[in-house]
Every structure is written in C-alpha cells, then in structure tokens.
Amino acid sequence: MTTGMQITFKRKRVKNLTIRVKPEGVFVTIPWGMREAQVQDFIRQKKSWIESSWAKVSTRQRAYTYTEGEKHWLLGREVTLRVIQGSSSSCRIQGDEVVLTVTPETDRKRMLEQAWGEQLRPILVCLVQKWAAVMQVHPSELAIKNMTSRWGSCNFRNGKLSFALDLAAKPEDLIESVVIHELTHLLEPSHNQRFQQLMASWDKEYRSKRKRLNHFPREFYG
Numbered sequence: 001m002t003t004g005m006q007i008t009f010k011r012k013r014v015k016n017l018t019i020r021v022k023p024e025g026v027f028v029t030i031p032w033g034m035r036e037a038q039v040q041d042f043i044r045q046k047k048s049w050i051e052s053s054w055a056k057v058s059t060r061q062r063a064y065t066y067t068e069g070e071k072h073w074l075l076g077r078e079v080t081l082r083v084i085q086g087s088s089s090s091c092r093i094q095g096d097e098v099v100l101t102v103t104p105e106t107d108r109k110r111m112l113e114q115a116w117g118e119q120l121r122p123i124l125v126c127l128v129q130k131w132a133a134v135m136q137v138h139p140s141e142l143a144i145k146n147m148t149s150r151w152g153s154c155n156f157r158n159g160k161l162s163f164a165l166d167l168a169a170k171p172e173d174l175i176e177s178v179v180i181h182e183l184t185h186l187l188e189p190s191h192n193q194r195f196q197q198l199m200a201s202w203d204k205e206y207r208s209k210r211k212r213l214n215h216f217p218r219e220f221y222g
Contacts, residue, residue, distance in 0.1 A: 009028045022148075066109055067083060068081065073169035073217055074119065081100060083108075088101070093119070100112070116165060117144050120165070123172060124144070128161065137159075140159035141161070143160070151163070152179075152182040170213060180199065
C-alpha cells in the first residue's frame with residue numbers, strides 16, 4: 001500500500017466487509033465470522049481502488065502553515081491570509097482577505113477557527129430556524145464542533161444539533177443541505193427509505209450536493 005496510509009481493522013456484528021477511505025487512513029470493518037485469509041484477499045482485490053481513493057481524499061486536507069499570502073477557504077470562496085505583527089492577537093475579514101494580527105504567542109489556527117465559527121453560526125441559526133418551521137420540528141440547541149468524519153449530527157431524543165466547523169469553508173447551498181439533513185433526523189432517525197424520500201422532498205439535489213461537499217477542500221479537520 002501507499003507509504004503513509006494507515007489501515008485500521010475492526011470486527012463488528014455486520015453482514016459484509018466494508019472499506020471507508022478517509023484523509024487520516026483506511027478503515028476496514030469485518031464481520032465476526034470472516035476468516036483472515038478472506039479479508040486479505042478482499043484487500044488485495046481492492047488495492048488499486050483503495051490507493052487511488054486515499055490519494056484523492058488526502059489531498060483535500062491541506063497542510064496549512066498560517067503564514068503571509070496563504071490561501072484559505074471561507075463560505076465557498078478562496079481568501080488570502082495577511083499576517084501582521086502586533087501587541088495583541090486579532091482576526092478580521094476584509095473582502096477576500098483575512099487580516100491576522102499576531103504576537104509570538106498567537107495560536108494562528110485557533111484564531112482562524114474562532115473567526116470561521118463566528119461566520120458560520122449566524123448562517124446555521126438562520127437556516128435551522130427556516131427549515132425547522134417548514135418541517136414543524138423543534139431542535140433544542142445548536143453546537144459547532146471540529147469533526148473528523150461527519151458534517152453534522154442530530155440527537156433524536158433531545159433535539160440537539162451539532163455541525164462541523166469545516167462547513168464554514170463551504171458554499172451556503174451545501175451548508176443548507178447539511179442543515180436539512182440533520183433536521184430530517186428529528187422526523188426519521190435512520191437513513192431508511194422514508195428519510196431519503198423526506199430529503200428529496202425538501203432538497204431535490206441533495207445527493208449531488210453531498211458529492212460536492214465531500215470533494216470540497218478541507219479547512220479544518222479535527
């Protein structure tokens with residue numbers, strides 16, 4: 001396999017062997033009764049697909065240094081980072097530029113995370129209010145988190161919604177699709193046929209939007 005690719009194997013009560021390829025590695029879920037030889041044969045058969053898929057997803061997560069002139073993504077557009085020295089830390093967004101005032105102690109990534117979160121929150125609040133009224137559901141609270149493998153989550157029992165901070169890098173139509181997805185879980189907790197039908201009734205292009213979302217560059221990844 002490709003150098004630097006980590007493969008994690010885990011046995012579960014599942015019917016079929018599945019492979020998930022993420023920027024941090026490859027995750028293989030194995031049925032309890034499957035023999036090790038069968039697992040290795042399957043991996044060998046899928047070797048080319050695994051390597052090409054990992055190459056694609058790993059390049060979407062850039063190795064940011066948070067230095068002068070670096071390009072970042074904010075709400076679907078590329079912005080340029082401007083770094084100046086100062087007596088205190090601050091971050092302000094001016095059109096297509098992000099001006100980061102730093103001291104030697106500044107955690108630059110943390111500053112951008114905070115600024116991106118401040119941009120994302122009012123968008124999420126507006127979209128949640130809009131679609132909760134349409135669906136006649138009642139979410140209880142909204143949180144923004146660094147997530148590594150999901151764009152959002154919904155607690156069906158208490159109505160709490162959580163969204164990935166990385167959504168702040170995405171266009172608003174993709175953010176809206178994630179909001180619709182999570183709110184739909186207040187009506188249907190699983191991803192069964194009813195869930196798919198509800199999603200399609202509110203967001204006819206949700207499948208193509210999910211593909212765009214998954215291929216968009218990552219800004220924050222855990």
